[in-house]
Amino acid sequence: MxxxxxxxxxxxxxxxxxxxxxxxxxxxxxxxxxSWVLALDKDQLQIFTKTVPDSPFLAVKGVVKINATLEQVAASLGSDNECAKWRKMCKSTRVLARPGENERIVRMVIDLPWPLADRDAVNRIITERCGETGRVTLLIKSEPELYPDDDYIRAVSDGRFELSPISENATQFTFVMHTDMGGDLPADRINKRMPEATAEDLNRLRMLAEAR
CATH class of the missing domain: 1.20.5 (Single alpha-helices involved in coiled-coils or other helix-helix interfaces)
Incomplete structure (x- = not known):
């Protein structure tokens, strides 16, 4: 050879x-x-759930096609200094710090139905952009030890928002979130309602973006 x-x-x-x-x-x-289990599939919107080790609360993932540009979807997400119109459980939100150009620390108060006590969450949000694909990702990392507030039970919430261009006027939005509400909450009740509540939020986001 x-x-x-x-x-x-x-x-x-x-x-x-x-x-x-x-x-x-x-x-x-x-x-x-x-590991994700399909919980809901309708109108170009899919909702998945999965169990999370050492937590009674399920993680949720939503994937929706939005007939709007990536910029229109991004603008509809909100400013972090006021509740986004698409998030029903948001009672108030405020930027507490900006450690970097693409990084901010945000506090959100979560509105729970009576007689449940409202929660708050403090998250570090980092924005990443992929130049090759145009995808924009918002990484959401809980910072439960920062800015304590004795008026609320502190929730721990981690996840990401992902905006991926499908075409010039269409965007895929992916929502992934796991929130441990803390305290004495009926996890079964929260988990049962989660797929439909997430679908309602994402449908509101889609309507807001497509109306721009």
Missing amino acids: NFKQKKDRGLVTMRIMIFFMAMMLTSLNVAADE
Whole structure:
């Protein structure tokens, strides 16, 4: 076997290895996605839930197609200094600090129905932009130790908002959130209502963005 044949065989072997590695990574990603359970699917909107270790509250993921530009959807999300019109459970919200150009710390008061006590949450929100795809991601990380307020039970909330352009006038919005409300709350009641409540929020966001 000459040098060229050895080189060609080596390239073929490498390509096969890369192919199988890619297949393994794809399988791992699919397995991770399978932990989400479809709870609702209608009008180009899907809601998924999944269990979270050491928490009685489910995580929720919503995926919706919005016939609006990414900029219109982003503008409809709100400013963080007032409750976004699409989030029904928001009682008040305020930016407490801006540690960086694409980073802010936001406090939100969550309006729960009587006789349940309202909660508050303090989150660090980091905005990331992908130049290649145009996708914008807002990473939401709970900061429960910051800015304590004895008037409220502190909730712990982590997740992300993802805006991905589908076309010039269409955007996919992905909402992922897990909130542990803390205190003595009936988790079963919250979990049962969560898919429909999330769908209502995302439908309101879609209407706001498409009306711009």
